[in-house]
Amino acid sequence: MINYILRRIIYAIPILIGVNIITFVLFFVVNTPDEMARMHLGQKHVTLEAIDKWKSERGYDKPVVWNTAADSMGKFTDTIFFNKSIRLFVFDFGQSDNGRDIGYDISQRMWPSLAITVPSLLLGLLAYISFALILAFFRATYIDIWGVVICVIMMSISSMFYIIGGQFVISKLLHLVPISGYDSGFEAIKFVALPVLVGLIGSIGSSTRWYRTIFLEEMHKDFVRTARAKGLSEKVVLFRHVLRNGLIPILTGVVVVLPMLFIGSLITESFFAIPGLGSYTINAIQSQDFSIVRSMVYLGSVLYIIGLILTDVSYTIADPRIRLE
Amino acid sequence: MTRITLYGILSTLIWMYGCSDEPWNNPYPYNQSRSNIYYDVFEERPKHLDPISAYSANEYVFLGQIYEPPLQYHFLKRPYELTLLTATKIPEVEYFDTDGNQLAADAPAEMVHRAIYRITIRPGILFQPHPAFAKDEAGNYRYHHLSKENIARVNTLADFQETGTRELTAEDYLYQIKRFAHPGVHSPVAGLQGKYILGLQELSEQLAEEHADNQHEDGYIDLREYDLEGVKILDRYTYEVILKEKYPQFIYWLSMPFFAPMPWEADRFYSQYGMKDKNIVLNWYPVGTGPYMLIENNPNRRMVLERNPNFRGETFPQTGEEEDVVNGFLRDAGQTMPFIDKAIYSLEVENIPAWNKFLQGYYDVSDIQSDSFDQAVQFNAQGGAELTEEMQAKNIRLLTAVTTSIFYMGFNMLDEVVGGDSEQARLLRRAISIVVDYDEYISIFANGRGMPAQGPLPPGIFGHMEGEAGTNHYVYQWQDGRTVRRSVKEARDLMVRAGYPNGRDSASGRALILYLDTPAAGPGTKALFDWYRKQFAKLGINLVIRATDYNRFQEKMIKGTAQIFVWGWNADYPDPENFMFLLYGPNAKATRNGENAANYQNPEFDQLFNQMKSMANGPERQVVLDEMIEIVRKDAPWIWGFHPVGFSLHHGWYSNAKPNLMSNNTLKYKRIDPDSRYEMRKKWNQPVLWPVLLLSVLLIISIIPAWFSYKRRERSAAL
Known part of the structure; x- marks a missing residue:
């Protein structure tokens, strides 16, 4: 039975990667980082500088899935997708976009x-x-x-x-x-x-x-x-x-x-x-x-x-x- | 153990329900029943509780009670008037030319090189108890250099055992103004203040450069080490703010939390590494000098404000409007505030539970949502709003006030059809302005809670005119002492003059199709969309509604690709500049990312705006405003829409409830009669048990035949 459970856990990894990709794609098809920034910054006096700063602080200023400006592995790792997704696999949920500790x-x-x-x-x-x-x-x-x-x-x-x-x-x-x-x-x-x-x-x-x-x-x-x-x-x-x-x-x-x-x-x-x-x-x-x-x-x-x-x-x-x- | 737990639960239940005469549906602990506590709701978690970042009404509900800028609005007087909060007198501005010579108060804006506001605060004001001020026996700050292990052991601010306080000084106001330039802090008005406050922009650039990659080891930037040319400390209680140009509206900013004091100790305390991971940040735990302090911040459930034990005490205003005496708003004149010990704001996402809890007496105040409007309010023969008998029987009171807001329908002036300065487009906009009947809109969609707008300025803002003088003659006529909307025939005549007879372009013969962009969507908006189409159809115009989500809508507005849109504005401060700048050319949204959503540009209007914005209220300013209003009425970049009328309800035990739409620190004026509330709650919420008993009896009766059937089957043969 232990072998069976281990096998099921291994099978779960591609499923979880798939779920992550689908969530990511669905979310970013509907929202761009600029739109997320505007939503969080409010409606009055939102400047382009404030939007850029908000994105930069939260890592949304990187390319979404492929960074052509980076070297070798950086093309994949220096992206929003990689940075926002990889930590999930060790249950490090990080901080919400308004700065709260999600795990807590x-x-x-x-x-x-x-x-x-x-x-x-x-x-x-x-x-x-x-x-x-x-x-x-x-x-x-x-x-x-x-x-x-x-x-x-x-x-x-x-x-x-x-x-x-x-x-x-x-x-x-x-x-x-x-x-x-x-x-x-x-x-x-x-x-x-x-x-x-x-x-x-x-x-x-x-x-x-x-x-x-x-x-x-x-x-x-x-x-x-x-x-x-x-x-x-x-x-x-x-x-x-x-x-x-x-x-x-x-x-x-x-x-x-x-x-x-x-x-x-x-x-x-x-x-x-x-x-x-x-x-x-x-x-x-x-x-x-x-x-x-x-x-x-x-x-x-x-x-x-x-x-x-x-x-x-x-x-x-x-x-x-x-x-x- | 299980048995003990079971007995424990049963005992608690018996105590809760059996041995108490408290209503069973009381959502609060019974020991609060006779306490001097104010109960209210919040619908959405406040995003920011840092006064440098907060800019929304749902944030100011809390911040207004905690932080104290130098000035505030008078609670009772109208039109809105600034009065003292921590300042000892209203600052008088001094103007200087480029040679440093002092100018007269009415000096033209172009001559003014420096404007100086000198602010003196009262001595003896103390900050609320807070661990950031706690010191050890040697006089060192106890919690400013915490180790990672120490921080790992705390989860909330309450885990810090010791607290301290200190006196408020002018340095605290300076520290907060410097925070506009802090690279790690976002303030929505930093750009605006940087434009006026001397040296703020430069400080911002300096801090950004120095701390781009090289912050202090624990992320703290000690702003005391940096000079800000535009703010000078004259003595312990006096500071000067130096502006680069004449900006009379600056004084209103001094009543907003952006200019509240911030102790450096708080910034130091919260900046320590590890605090952010524990959610112990300034954005979550405010530190102020106001009448209340936030003792519980659980936006998933409730926010609790409690009386600040260090609050100096403030007296209720002795003067107000004439009718304030009759309405009982001066009954507490001269009394020391605050009157309420604690305020509990509970999260209510849905309207129905919040409304029912208000009716049961568990909330002291309530808004009126559309679905409960008919239950609460009815209109009498004269058209006045009054409470229904059900509300009157509960001694519920109704308050109404025209808000300092405007909801309008705008034309994108960059659009080829409806925009531009051509006579054809102007006549088309004016024709549409006549047929889009906002009087009807208010009646159908706002339950009568609105006042048709005649221009950009709402009542209560200097420059707004009532009666015939305030009538927009392009849309209305003044007849028999009231405004009457111009006829559809007149609008059709305008369409003919514009080259669109019967809604067809006379040049091409094609039907005129216009597009309304709106973020409203869903089945609930169908009636509204039908109404919009019907209004345009009066002129033969085919209106296409492009409903989208708010993000897409904003994107269209920023790119200037919308044609017609619906938008609104709520006053930051009670000055006409705060509305007229919505039509000022250099504020165009599409080209400058400003607040001029219609991208309206008229050189004459812009020149008058520049003149008006630095004038003091008076007949001369009124003349300029009248000219500006006439220009925009003629050009019609907006269909002026309406000014919403706020309706709010409160129970009889809640007093000093005069609406004040500019102030955000009004909790201290409010008073509760907890004994009266307790009696009413008991009277209204007696448990009704007979239906439960009846249902139980019916259930037992229905089981009897089944029981006999079971017994009969037991006695019968198996097969």
Whole structure:
């Protein structure tokens, strides 16, 4: 297995280089260093000298990808692309275009993101699996039919509606929790409750339907029939046989998103004023801070690759028949 | 351990919700409920908190309370008037000719070789407590020569245990002015100040040359070692600023943070290697003498200002406008400021949560966004704005003020069709000016929050005229005591005279197609674009809208390739020069990268501008301004657009809320009644539990049949 993981890590290197190149190209097709400078320097009295100085201080005065004025390797290394990208591979994110240490900001902002995403994931799993088991248990009854109809309706509604509706009902009408904001320690609970609830309700339709399908598939397998033939109670059949076997695809689906929990949610964090990495990324895109954007895209790619490797590993743990070669 | 943690969480929750009569939706810690704290929002992280670099309103919200330039604007008087802040008297300028002879105050600008402003500050003013001033027993600065290991151990400014202070002196003002020339600091107005302050440009070049590659070992440039010819220290509290020419607007700059004092100790402290990597920089942690100091700078969440314990105290103005007494704005006359202990600004990116929190009493003030305008404001039969019953029931107050700003539609004067000095182009621009109905625009797109502009000068700026005298007769007529927009027929007649009957070029017979460049984009702007097209279609002109992002738009403006565009300007200071220079030829954007976005050039106007800019306000200046306004109204390089009217709301417990659009240090005048706020918050935010209980009961009821069904199935045969 170690060989397999090492091989996957080596495979990840060209992927990460590719992601870096694509991010770089996309960003600089839309923005030139001059435009970035103007965005950062404001709108009044921006002189050409100020723009040149801003670019020079941040290394944006070099050629983008090929420096014809430099010697040998310098043609490639003395460029914006090389200087801005190479340090990422050792997780040195450097400074943002407005002078902040990106690594420090990420270390500070990942906790609020986790405060939302971890409870959302755990409570969500509990709720979705419970509902899916109920629907599977009452398959082809009015409970199942209406459950699926409600799930489809809930899937069809935009997540924005849940956010705004949740804020309106829970915070504005019922006055149960603050409408937005964040605080540290136990004070965070009252701010996290609503985004978690909204996230949970927003995904309940699609997740319940998916899990229900998995459980129904399991329920029609021979080992379930055998279990029932043995005279086991429905409860035992459901929890000991159906749930345990159905958890394999669920587990692998969950493991892949585990690393991504750090990245947070772009929309939720923005609406609930949660100072996490999702809002950090959105702000960076809006303010054209290339240093932060490339760091977050790179971090997202690395975490996604880690998620995929963990998924493969989790297969072997969940299903002993699978071996990683 | 897990059990202990669980009990801990449960106990906290019970304490938070069960044993307290606090509203559950209170976003602040409960121990703040009766505190004298002001709550407000910020939408965007301030980019700069270094007073030499900051130039945006969202930065001045904080800097204005921390840094103290010599002068400030009077809080109550209108038109805006400069008054004292740290200075002991308003500096009177002295002019000298090339031989050093003193000239009269009204000496012509071309005779003036030197203009000298002498500023004396009050003794006894102290800087806020700050580690940069901390000294050890031997009198050496404790934190000026930190080792890498020491710096590695700190993460925020609060990690420095000791602080100190010292008295403000004239040297601190000199140090800040020298920072305009610092090669490592960007100031948006350095070029402008270098043009006027004697020797600043030379110092800038000298520093750039000496420190291009050879900076001090830790990156610090001790500006005290360099002379600046244009600033002289006369004694501990007095300094002179020497200008190269007559520039009466300079006095307004003395009220802006650019000219606030900067202690060299702060520059030395923050310049140490490693500090930047820790984000401990002057741009992040200001050091001032003002009534407040920034104790928390977390722009991801909140910014917190707290009363500066070293603040000398300042008294509330004793005089104001006549109606200020009636409106209660002089109730605190003579009282020592500031009144508020702490100000917490929370990040709110979205409007809806911010608006709802204001209605719940968790913010003391609020702007009115378009989507909540109808909920807050209604217009009475006379057209006046008033609060809705819902707002009145909450004792919310409305304040309105015409801003010292202008939003206009400009013609690129370099364009072959709409630009230039030909009579044909001039008539075309005037015809378009008539049909682009900004009165309608204000009604549809600004909820009535605007005042149609008659020229470049907004109300509150010297030179602005009201009534018939202030009417742009090329676009409006004065009828029955009010302005009435000229008819479309008159505009069509102008089009015929311009050679475009029915929107067709009479020479070629082709339909006239014009292009509007705008950075606005997205589905929300469709109605606006349709409106623009409709206005031009009144003359048969086909308007093509080239929507783009702001970067591309700026590029077009700099290259001078846009044809028609929409732009705006917000006053730096309340002087007509700050608006008229937007039409001054040598400021053309395409050729000089200036602020004259229309690239308008009229020698007569330029000559009058040069005359006007160095005149004192008075009848003579008014005559010159009237001439200038008449020229640009006739040439019509802009469709004059409108001056936005600011609407703001505040709760009844918040007082001294008179709008002051030029001042940025108004927090010290504001007062809060925390007890009243506490009662109102409790009244408005009682938790409503019955829907939750009802939902729970319904859920249980719906489970009962399922439970019986489950039991029945349990009892039935397996197959």
